Amino acid sequence: MLCASSVRGWSLGFANDGRRTLAARRPRSSGFGAAAGDDHEGALVARHSVVIRLAGESGEGVISSGDILTQAAARGGYWTQTFRTYPAEIKGGPCMYQVRMGDRKIYSHGREVDLLVCFNQEAWDLHHDALGSEGAILYDTGVDIPDEYAERARPVRMEQLAKELGGSLRAKNMVAVGAVSGVIDFDTAPIEELVLRRYAHKQGVADANIAALHAGEAEGGDLSGALAIVDPVEVEEDRVLMSGNQALALGAVAAGLDYFAGYPITPASDILEWLSAKLPQTGGITIQCEDEIASLSSVLGASYAGAKAMTATSGPGLSLMSELLGLAGAAEIPCVIVDAQRGGPSTGLPTKTEQSDLAHALYGGHGEAPRVVMAPVSVADCFWAAVDAFNFAERFQVPVIILTDQGLATRMEVIERPDTSAVDRWPRVTAEGIAAEDYKRYEYTEDSVSPMGIPGQPSGQHVATGIEHDEYGNPGYTPEIHVGMQRKRWAKLDPLADGLANHVHHGEEQPEIAIIGFGSTYGSVREAVERAADEGLSIGMFYPRVLGPFPVERVREFTDNARRVIVPEVNFTGQLARLVRGECGISVDGRAKSDGLPFTAEDIYELIVVQEVTA
Amino acid sequence: MSVETPKPKDYKSDLKPIWCPGCGDFGVLASLYRAFAELELDPAKTVIVSGIGCSSRLPGFVKTYGFHTLHGRPLPVAMGVKLANPELTVIAVGGDGDGFAIGIGHFPHAARRNIDITYLVMDNEIYGLTKGQVSPTSAVDHKAPTTPWGNLETPINTLAFAVACSASFVARGASFNTKALTELIVQGVEHPGFSFIDALSPCVVFHNTQDEWKNLVTDVAPDHDVADRTQAFDLALRGGFSLGVVYRERRPTLNERYAQLLGAAKTSDVDAMLDAFTAREGVAMGGPAAS
Numbered sequence: 001m002l003c004a005s006s007v008r009g010w011s012l013g014f015a016n017d018g019r020r021t022l023a024a025r026r027p028r029s030s031g032f033g034a035a036a037g038d039d040h041e042g043a044l045v046a047r048h049s050v051v052i053r054l055a056g057e058s059g060e061g062v063i064s065s066g067d068i069l070t071q072a073a074a075r076g077g078y079w080t081q082t083f084r085t086y087p088a089e090i091k092g093g094p095c096m097y098q099v100r101m102g103d104r105k106i107y108s109h110g111r112e113v114d115l116l117v118c119f120n121q122e123a124w125d126l127h128h129d130a131l132g133s134e135g136a137i138l139y140d141t142g143v144d145i146p147d148e149y150a151e152r153a154r155p156v157r158m159e160q161l162a163k164e165l166g167g168s169l170r171a172k173n174m175v176a177v178g179a180v181s182g183v184i185d186f187d188t189a190p191i192e193e194l195v196l197r198r199y200a201h202k203q204g205v206a207d208a209n210i211a212a213l214h215a216g217e218a219e220g221g222d223l224s225g226a227l228a229i230v231d232p233v234e235v236e237e238d239r240v241l242m243s244g245n246q247a248l249a250l251g252a253v254a255a256g257l258d259y260f261a262g263y264p265i266t267p268a269s270d271i272l273e274w275l276s277a278k279l280p281q282t283g284g285i286t287i288q289c290e291d292e293i294a295s296l297s298s299v300l301g302a303s304y305a306g307a308k309a310m311t312a313t314s315g316p317g318l319s320l321m322s323e324l325l326g327l328a329g330a331a332e333i334p335c336v337i338v339d340a341q342r343g344g345p346s347t348g349l350p351t352k353t354e355q356s357d358l359a360h361a362l363y364g365g366h367g368e369a370p371r372v373v374m375a376p377v378s379v380a381d382c383f384w385a386a387v388d389a390f391n392f393a394e395r396f397q398v399p400v401i402i403l404t405d406q407g408l409a410t411r412m413e414v415i416e417r418p419d420t421s422a423v424d425r426w427p428r429v430t431a432e433g434i435a436a437e438d439y440k441r442y443e444y445t446e447d448s449v450s451p452m453g454i455p456g457q458p459s460g461q462h463v464a465t466g467i468e469h470d471e472y473g474n475p476g477y478t479p480e481i482h483v484g485m486q487r488k489r490w491a492k493l494d495p496l497a498d499g500l501a502n503h504v505h506h507g508e509e510q511p512e513i514a515i516i517g518f519g520s521t522y523g524s525v526r527e528a529v530e531r532a533a534d535e536g537l538s539i540g541m542f543y544p545r546v547l548g549p550f551p552v553e554r555v556r557e558f559t560d561n562a563r564r565v566i567v568p569e570v571n572f573t574g575q576l577a578r579l580v581r582g583e584c585g586i587s588v589d590g591r592a593k594s595d596g597l598p599f600t601a602e603d604i605y606e607l608i609v610v611q612e613v614t615a
Numbered sequence: 616m617s618v619e620t621p622k623p624k625d626y627k628s629d630l631k632p633i634w635c636p637g638c639g640d641f642g643v644l645a646s647l648y649r650a651f652a653e654l655e656l657d658p659a660k661t662v663i664v665s666g667i668g669c670s671s672r673l674p675g676f677v678k679t680y681g682f683h684t685l686h687g688r689p690l691p692v693a694m695g696v697k698l699a700n701p702e703l704t705v706i707a708v709g710g711d712g713d714g715f716a717i718g719i720g721h722f723p724h725a726a727r728r729n730i731d732i733t734y735l736v737m738d739n740e741i742y743g744l745t746k747g748q749v750s751p752t753s754a755v756d757h758k759a760p761t762t763p764w765g766n767l768e769t770p771i772n773t774l775a776f777a778v779a780c781s782a783s784f785v786a787r788g789a790s791f792n793t794k795a796l797t798e799l800i801v802q803g804v805e806h807p808g809f810s811f812i813d814a815l816s817p818c819v820v821f822h823n824t825q826d827e828w829k830n831l832v833t834d835v836a837p838d839h840d841v842a843d844r845t846q847a848f849d850l851a852l853r854g855g856f857s858l859g860v861v862y863r864e865r866r867p868t869l870n871e872r873y874a875q876l877l878g879a880a881k882t883s884d885v886d887a888m889l890d891a892f893t894a895r896e897g898v899a900m901g902g903p904a905a906s
Contacts, residue, residue, distance in 0.1 A: 074894035074895075075894065075895055075896070077894075077895070238893065239893070239894040239895070240889060240892035240893055240894055241892055241893075241894045242892045246892070250885060250888060250889060250892075253884075253885045253888060254885040258699065259695065259698065259699050261695070278883070278888060280873075280876055280877055280880040281880050281881055281882060281883035281888075282882075282883060282884060282885075283877060285698050285699070285873060287698065289691065289724070290691075290720065290721065290724040291720065293688065293691070294688075294690075294691035294694075294721055294724065295691075297684065297685070297688045297691035297692045297694075297695065297721075298691045298692065298694045298695030298698070299695060300684070300692055300695060301664065301682065301691065301692035301693060301694060301695025301696040301697075301698075301699070302695035302696065302698060302699035303695075303699075304662075304682055304692075304695070304696060305662070305695070305696045305699035305700045305703065306699065306700065307695075307699035307700075309695070309699070323685055324685060324688070327684060327685050331682075414894050417889060417892075417893070418889065420885050420886055420889070453680065455659070455660065455661075455662050455680040455696070455700060455703050456659060456660055456700065456702065456703065457659060458659045459659075460659075460680075461658055461659060461678060461679060461680050461681075462680070462681070463674045463675050463680075463681035463682065463683050464681070464682045464683065465675075465681075465682075465683035466683065466684070466685065467683060474630055474675065475672075475675070
């Protein structure tokens with residue numbers, strides 16, 4: 001019989017028959033609602049959420065296992081969120097796929113790993129540190145697991161069973177997924193359905209895969225059911241499973257995207273690929289350009305011709321686009337630019353996450369060109385950020401930059417299906433109906449937005465230009481013209497600084513501990529804030545969805561009672577902290593980290609609580 | 616109802632050109648006005664896209680739509696305009712520095728895509744706006760402020776380059792021969808595809824080659840076969856002073872190819888696209904299917 005208490009913190013009990021025991025025990029100490037014991041003291045300890053990490057060599061089935069598991073979890077009715085790291089090379093190199101699934105809405109990918117699946121030795125070496133104190137391990141035979149973990153580690157004959165039952169090594173993923181299903185007590189029906197659908201015309205292959213799946217299921221042996229997850233709640237609502245990149249692309253289509261141009265770059269290429277296949281189905285055009293300069297140039301040309309136009313890139317591409325951002329600002333051409341940030345500087349960490357392009361997005365380029373900078377906070381928000389971005393771009397005739405990052409761009413998340421009937425499309429003010437003799441492209445108006453002549457409109461002829469110009473668009477360099485035009489170009493954005501943006505707030509309105517962040521860290525911070533609030537702290541969080549123009553008044557109001565303003569962000573120099581200090585004149589506790597990985601809820605919780613304890 | 620035939624001056628804007636007296640660009644502009652009149656272009660459906668430089672100020676002097684973009688970027692901007700609205704007549708203009716130094720990277724792509732635009736380069740073999748430095752088309756040994764001991768570099772043969780890049784219409788004109796240049800612009804605009812016209816356009820202030828070039832130019836031989844790419848390349852390599860059409864080829868434009876693609880694609884909308892992501896259905900992992 002296993003001695004359940006011999007390992008520190010290893011409190012899962014196992015009976016001789018290998019099924020989970022029903023003994024009452026406290027949930028894991030992390031406090032993030034991992035076990036149902038929170039609510040049902042003494043009842044069956046099935047978990048509300050479980051964090052599974054698959055790790056191995058790129059190309060040996062880790063990613064496909066993760067995809068299958070994610071898809072099956074979503075199909076089975078669970079909320080799901082994933083997190084991936086992969087090498088910058090195509091073949092070889094370590095990769096990791098983390099899947100968190102639960103019966104309640106999930107905001108982050110989780111930190112402590114409940115179940116680690118090691119496809120090779122390196123996977124163990126790299127990832128065993130991430131294991132929770134109760135975390136279980138499945139490993140391909142041959143991986144050397146230290147004795148002290150033996151009790152919670154079980155070998156899985158991945159290669160052997162894949163070859164014997166699945167017909168080829170490629171079935172390793174099915175064996176692995178089967179083994180995971182056994183340990184978390186996950187009904188394999190959705191997986192079988194997926195297999196049958198995929199190999200609808202190849203019954204033999206489908207049968208082999210399913211055989212491998214079931215063989216894997218039994219491999220966990222006495223770990224079977226050890227990390228059982230509660231059954232999902234049946235819901236009527238429509239849910240979808242997608243990545244941040246996909247949500248952005250769909251949101252853009254919902255907003256009326258006509259023209260997309262891009263250049264392949266990690267981690268933004270998905271958008272270009274997806275729209276290459278799908279945009280033509282709506283009559284739109286997607287083109288792969290020779291570089292990012294051509295991409296944004298052609299986007300500006302298309303927008304000038306009246307199209308709703310977008311490009312997507314990552315940091316290096318945004319650098320190349322900087323001069324064009326200035327042109328778009330000066331010539332007042334609407335456009336949307338997605339920057340899926342990755343680790344920098346230079347080529348940096350192409351496959352890792354970072355939020356280090358904020359300053360570049362806000363200020364990049366010479367000569368103070370206006371632009372709007374947005375940061376969606378979740379996959380669902382990516383959809384709506386794309387819609388808002390087009391509306392802001394079209395209404396204010398400015399470039400709008402949407403900042404995501406590798407984490408948000410590539411993670412898969414189950415979200416409520418966006419209600420497309422709620423999509424509002426703001427029109428562009430054009431020269432339609434204006435007499436030619438009265439037409440001034442850059443006319444000073446009450447809201448500083450001037451009618452844009454669209455080629456084809458008989459009275460709207462003008463020259464759009466980046467050279468300083470008068471109201472007609474004719475070059476002019478007098479102090480009056482330059483001051484007037486700079487004021488006009490920036491004043492257009494006032495409504496955005498003044499509440500038009502739907503910023504995200506959670507927790508207390510004016511808390512003692514105020515957290516300000518942006519973008520992808522939202523989920524982890526939210527989980528940490530909820531936990532800290534449960535423990536009695538006065539806490540709240542504010543996430544500006546529009547960072548430029550910065551919501552100075554909202555942030556001042558939010559931090560009015562705060563004794564601590566914590567600013568967590570994933571970069572080296574603390575760009576948001578500097579922004580908040582500079583714009584709002586308040587002192588903040590900047591907590592920047594730049595290890596290429598997203599914050600976890602535990603990281604944030606420690607930031608909040610450790611300080612409180614030592615204070 | 617009879618519509619009056621447009622006159623060249625109908626395309627003139629109220630802005631007075633900023634060019635130096637005697638600048639070749641005046642001749643190019645005059646040829647453009649005449650060509651537009653001859654083509655009876657609707658100013659509301661015509662867009663002139665330019666880069667940066669003396670010649671790139673041209674859109675301001677024409678009554679059509681215009682987009683004065685960035686140094687070296689008129690081609691991709693013009694591509695966006697044309698793809699977004701195939702009904703428009705799109706002309707890209709600029710100088711040799713704009714097109715063959717900073718912007719040359721876009722040329723082969725505009726050419727191989729066969730975007731239906733006309734690219735008119737005013738080639739003076741010098742940087743005029745910045746006061747006389749060498750350009751990528753300056754001759755070897757040319758002395759200029761940045762090459763006080765003479766230019767060490769071989770100039771780009773723009774015509775041979777264009778033929779090599781698969782431009783489907785390649786021609787050379789000169790600002791001092793407006794009649795022929797007008798005719799080339801007409802042909803370039805009428806040609807469905809990427810039309811490159813290199814217009815010799817002397818800078819009379821910093822590199823006055825007007826008299827020299829006038830003596831050098833000849834017409835392309837009447838027996839030159841414009842459909843023969845090898846012959847075109849050969850002619851281009853033999854020197855740059857043959858005026859006329861060097862090469863012409865009819866092949867599908869990007870707009871035509873895209874129209875075909877759009878015709879074949881099934882029709883969808885965002886709701887149908889969202890259906891494919893339904894969690895309960897088990898969304899398709901990996902790339903979407905093009906259909």
